[in-house]
Amino acid sequence: MEIQNLITKLPWHPTRRWSVRQLSKIGKIILHQELGEADVEAVNNYHIQPNHISSRGCPHLCYHYAIRKNGEIIQSNELSSVTWHCKGQNTSAIGIMVVGNFNGPGYDMGTSEPTKEQIKSIQFLIEYLQKSFNLSNQDVYGHYHFGKPACPGHDLQKLVEKYRNNLPEGPKVEKSVKEVQKRLNKLGYAAGREDGIHGIKTLSAIRRFQHTQGLVVDGIMGPKTWSRLIELTK
Template sequence: MRIIDIREDLARSRSRKYATRPLRKIEKLVVHHSGTRGGTPKSFAWYHVHARGWPGIGYHYVISPDGVVFKTNALTTVSYHARGANLGGVGICLVGDFNRSEPTDAQMEALTELLGLLLHHHPGAEIVLHREVKGSRTSCPGLKFPAEGLPR
């Protein structure tokens, strides 16, 4: 698995800043899809900052269809990706709309490896789908996402 740290290359707000947390607060690894056919961490960051008015990109990691993992926020950043689970959540977004199609094998392999790595460092954390977060009203990460393939 290749992780590319592109935090410095992403749009972020000049005036707003995300809160931070100690790493011990991490308790949920939240799996998302982008809900789009394409897109890149840069385009998602631009949208989150300029259309939604957020301090920066909402996700901590973005996984492209070819299985490359992009690191987009520090794990200490309390970014916005799953209302009700942001404080202790790590947001992992797979690029694609999995209500229409399935993630690629490369994406699922990278996700499994990334989750394994994160669980190694944060053993108490729970893997959840965005739609499983209490109070959420979304199908994210899509009805065709193969949830049975997750290491949980």
């Protein structure tokens, strides 16, 4: 599988450029979705104009890589560039954007799902970057880990959690999970059906609850998270 280098071919902002980091600073990979149905070129043009990220426009496409629907992998910036894809993480993270508009936690306006070709390319690119920078599966994140619950969407979040070994294989029905779902739903965190299956919706709901409560966002219903949940649903 090849990576197409479009760093110089995609238009740049007339004057703005990224700051530069040492490659030794790289410690994580963050997966994003486009949240739209444009192509890579259109997203790049949006970014270099005044936009929601910067009223002055960004230097270039705000990700290091983009993956088209046909699975083609595009490199859009040097890995030494500090792009603006995830607030607070840009100095240490590689950003990957998957083209498409996918349903995600709190966002049900999706118009597509990741293609099989995109999934294969994501896995290839993650493995390539892991080998290049000696990164583990625990160094693979989604934007939802850092305050954007809907990104990169349910399917890609499930993929990320499998890398991170946080998603159980197969259904596992437990009374405690049903209780967690019931209490999260009561507070409006949309944990899905109260079926005792610790799936992606339940995991997303736990993370959102932890984020709003100022807890460690690890998706684990540990003692502190459970105590806070009990307190708020008495």
